[in-house]
Amino acid sequence: MAxxxxxxxxxxxxxxxxxxxxxxxxxxxxxxxxxxxxTNKAIEGTAHAGKSMIEVISAARGSDDGLFNNSAQSWxxxxxxxSLSPQQTDPSEKLAGMINDSFxxxxxxxxxxxxxxxxxxxxGWVWLAEENGKLTIKETHDGDTLADHEGVNPLLxxxxxxxxxxxxxxxxxxxxxxxxxxxxxxxxxASDNLARGTTWDYPA
Numbered sequence: 463m464a465x466x467x468x469x470x471x472x473x474x475x476x477x478x479x480x481x482x483x484x485x486x487x488x489x490x491x492x493x494x495x496x497x498x499x500x501t502n503k504a505i506e507g508t509a510h511a512g513k514s515m516i517e518v519i520s521a522a523r524g525s526d527d528g529l530f531n532n533s534a535q536s537w538x539x540x541x542x543x544x545s546l547s548p549q550q551t552d553p554s555e556k557l558a559g560m561i562n563d564s565f566x567x568x569x570x571x572x573x574x575x576x577x578x579x580x581x582x583x584x585x586g587w588v589w590l591a592e593e594n595g596k597l598t599i600k601e602t603h604d605g606d607t608l609a610d611h612e613g614v615n616p617l618l619x620x621x622x623x624x625x626x627x628x629x630x631x632x633x634x635x636x637x638x639x640x641x642x643x644x645x646x647x648x649x650x651x652a653s654d655n656l657a658r659g660t661t662w663d664y665p666a
Contacts, residue, residue, distance in 0.1 A: 464502040465515060467495050468540045468665060476548040480641040485629045493625060494539040500532040515664035520610040534607040538587055538619065540664050541609075545618035547648035554653035557617075564597040572643045574599050575620065579639040585623040591616045592656055608661075615661055617652035 470490065475483040501518065505511050510518050510529075515537050522530035553561060558568075565571040571590070578599050579588045586603040592615040602608060608616045620642060627638035655662055 464506075465498050465536065465664060465666065467498050468543065470543055472546075472548050477546060477646055479630065480638075480646055481546070481627075482630050485626070488629070489625055490539070490543065494536070494543075497532045497535040497539065501529065501536050504529045504532065514666065516609050516661065519607060523610060531605040534609065535605045537609045537664050538605070538607050538621070541616065541662060542587075542619050542621050544651050544662075545620070545648050546642070546646050547650070548646070550645050551648050551650035553649040554657065557649065557653045557656050560592075560597050560656075571597075575643050576636070576639045579620055579622050579643075580636045582622050588620045588622060589616050590618050590652060609663075615655060615659065617655045618647060618649070620647075 474486040505518060510521060515533060518533045519530060519537060522533060561568055561571050565574060575588060575590065578601055582588060582601050586601055589600045589602070589608055591598055591600050591608060593613060600608060608614050620639065622635060627635060631638040
């Protein structure tokens with residue numbers, strides 16, 4: 463079964479003006495679609511057909527750069543769209559407690575996400591993740607992902623590739639990070655990922 467572009471959980475203009483419908487049309491409708499299409503083409507008729515996206519990523523890591531990049535980017539983007547919300551949602555009681563333990567407060571977490579995002583050199587991703595029962599902020603470069611990292615459960619991510627923000631914020635990555643982090647993060651999704659205790663997988 464081929465992978466499909468996941469459905470957005472909101473209208474294409476729902477994140478405007480922080481992330482405009484023009485950006486969604488290109489980023490989701492063209493970039494993400496292309497990653498999914500290339501993943502499907504690469505696995506068609508191979509032993510990878512029928513595997514989960516995470517299984518494909520794991521099998522391709524270190525052995526097939528093209529398949530790894532496209533499958534990892536397919537997964538990352540699906541996770542990113544779900545990490546966003548038109549209005550920021552609240553964390554569960556458990557997640558809120560872990561945020562306070564690790565970062566002092568929600569504002570402390572947001573400051574760290576912005577700091578990591580602004581300081582990340584070139585393209586990549588900034589993640590809130592659970593590891594060994596604690597919250598941590600991680601970064602991956604280019605198309606790399608946390609999806610297949612054993613012992614790490616990604617809770618939400620922010621895309622810091624230029625195409626994620628350039629139409630709306632030009633080269634002002636900190637402005638994009640401020641606005642996304644302050645008002646568009648989906649802590650309900652993060653809470654669900656924490657409660658499940660296993661890494662979210664891209665829907666087949």
